Amino acid sequence: MAIPRDFINELIARTDIVELIDRRVPLKKAGKNHSACCPFHSEKSPSFTVSRDKQFYHCFGCGAHGNAIDFLMEYDRLEFVDAIEDLAGQLGLDVPREQGGKRRDDGLSRDLYQLMEEANNFYQNQLRSHADRQKVLDYLALRGLSDTIVKQFGIGFAPDGWDGLLSRYRNNPDAQDKLLTGGMLIAKDGGSRYDRFRDRLMFPIRDRRGRVVGFGGRVLGDGTPKYLNSPETPIFHKGSELYGLYELKQNYRDPQRVLIVEGYMDVVALAQFGVDYAVASLGTSTTAEQFQLLLRNAKEVICCYDGDNAGFEAAWRALETALPLLKPQDQVRFIFLPQGEDPDSLIRKIGQQAFEKLIEQAKKLEDFFFETLSQRHQGNDSELAQQAIVHIEKIQDTLLRDLLLEKLSHKLRMVSIDDLKHKFFKTQARVPHTAPKGLKGRGTPLRLAVALLVQHPSLGFGLPLQPALAHLQMNGISLLNHLLEMTRNQRFNTAQILEHFREHAQWPALKKLAQWEHQVADENLALEFRKALVWLTNQYIEQRYQELSLKQHHSREEKIQLQKLLAVMKSRD
Known part of the structure; x- marks a missing residue:
């Protein structure tokens, strides 16, 4: 393993699992331990216990158990190394790596993070000092963006020309090589290099730790493409990041709601009008990793799409992605905007209050689920049921699974869920796994x-x-x-x-x-x-x-x- 075991041992010793879990799941004192309703399965009476002496949690209902690392992996849906880095970050520690181990944050990555931050500072300085800055300021004023919002999101300006950023590193070939790796420069066949972003409004993309990992650039004239994104790099993976999530977390330590939209300007414009809990999926369909990010940061995720066929198809793909990831109490809803509108344009027309009223009326996941299936399989109940079961079988949350089965049973006018299972399930319906209550007796x-x-x-x-x-x-x-x-x-x-x-x-x-x-x-x-x-x-x-x-x-x-x-x-x- 790349991370030294001594460091992991120290990390666990310095982490209080009661405090860690209590920040996510409020605990109550129960004798020498603490208890709560289990966050990993649905229950009405607490069977989830946390021991400060053992630094260990255990649920007598579903069998979930482990240490602080296990809890972060399960509750926050983190990989092992990510959980280590999360715990270390909470304690202000850097994660070391053993020699020969694969480093996520090696010298190259550290240099890339630094160079990306320098590029961000360069673009922001150009917005303040470049000879063409007035046209950018006029554009921002036209879009109704205040200096406060521009500063909050670190918006900058990439001037027209081939070497605005490159010229700063003309005598530093090593930095140029790394900027090429970081997607900020493009190499011609002959070996010469030039700036990727030119004459664009620049939106820095930050990771969960606030580090600039990429950029989105919006063209200021009639050029194409309208939006240009950083390519995949060692520190930037589109499917793993969400634009605006870091900024949202600066405003809300524990946000109850997150609105996911399509574009950078949508996020910024919504924040300008008071809807400051939106993020964007960086021009791709919402990935499982992005949904995991959303669900671990808020209990309610509202997916906002255009009200055309493409918007409905994108919403259905998002629903399919979300279903296997949902935990008890997670909520996903869907809002569809009027034809020809996006969040940016609509909130300018109707204002914050009317826009948030639309959000309140967003469709519940189960309603959108059955409306879509009904439209696709009109008059064919058997086909509708079979397709519904395919998706319902993937759901981990027993409450949501039973809710959808109940609605499906009602929709098909069947007497009971058992009848539904008997008629349509090709295999026995999965039931919640219940681990034994614990081994009794002294044993050997x-x-x-x-x-x-x-x-x-x-x-x-x-x-x-x-x-x-x-x-x-x-x-x-x-x-x-x-x-x-x-x-x-x-x-x-x-x-x-x-x-x-x-x-x-x-x-x-x-x-x-x-x-x-x-x-x-x-x-x-x-x-x-x-x-x-x-x-x-x-x-x-x-x-x-x-x-x-x-x-x-x-x-x-x-x-x-x-x-x-x-x-x-x-x-x-």
Whole structure:
């Protein structure tokens, strides 16, 4: 793994999982733990618990469990490395990488971020000082954009000419090479280079951390294309970013609603008129990654499209993308604008109040879902049902799935959802996975020893070596020995133990043991742990005695060992 394990261990040690989760899911104190209704499945009574001592969460309803990294991966839909970077960012730490590991933020990327910020400063300076600035200022005034909005979104001006930006790096070939990699310059066949953006209003695109990763440029004259975007680069991937999301998060720490529109100017114009919670999808269909960004930043996403066939088709593609991603309480709605209007033009005509009234009237996902299917399959209920089921089967949110099934049943005038499933489901309808409530009872002494050590790693701290266990022949004993070695000289919590084993085959078993109800009272933990170790040591003694007893010839050392083992066994009787 590219990130040093010691750093991950420190990160978990410095993160308070109760505070982390409470910022997203309000927790209530419940004894020595905290509880809430599970954010990963629908329930009316709390079965989701968070332990500060263990730095571990567990839901007794759906079985979701893990440490702070697992929670961010599941709740915020982050990849492992992204979750690490998120936690590190909250603590003000830089994520190191081991030599030879693939770095996301290596020297090239750092230089690109710096050069993109320099390019942004250059474009903003041109808006203030270039000889042609007045035509740009007149254009901004015509669009009704104030100095405040221009500054908030960092809007700039790329002057006409082939080397406005390039000339700043005329004597720096290395910077030119990186600007070429960053999409700011274009190379001719002969090797010469020129500016990609010329005579355009410039909209910097920032990532979630506020770094400029690309630009959108709107032509000021009659040139084409009307909008020109940065190409894909090592730091810019169109399907992973949303224009205006960073600016929105500066205004709202926890936005309840996000409006997704098509263009840069739509976002800026809406903000100018008070609708400052819009983002744009950078000229592409809304991707799954963009939807994940939206859903982790707001509970309600409203998709805004033109009211023509192309707009309805784009909305349906967005619905198909969103369905498998929705969690309980996520809301997605759809608004379609009058023919010939976009958000920019419409809000100028009708103003903020009337525009937000349209937003309030946006169609619910389920209404748009069935309206579209009904239009596509007029008079053919069987075909409509089959197509609906194809989409409904992909939904993870059980409440939404049941709601759509109920509406479909009503639409087809069937008596019950069960009738619907029986008639149309080709395979048995998927039901919510319910994990077992937890393993009951003490189990074997080995399982108990491992579980106690995972749940209370301090039991192993300072413990004398257990040489007999290194020779015991028993399935699972190597795991216990590994844990004993880990915890003997260093203090860990449960979350750190589990993270250490994330890439090991034992990880699933350890996660189960971390939540196992072993029924040992807190005051008896140390005693029961020692008793389990004693039992395992006795098992080795018996194994070794049987092994030596069956031998016909013994060495002098084996004879002495056999006598000692016999004495030990007699003393136990």
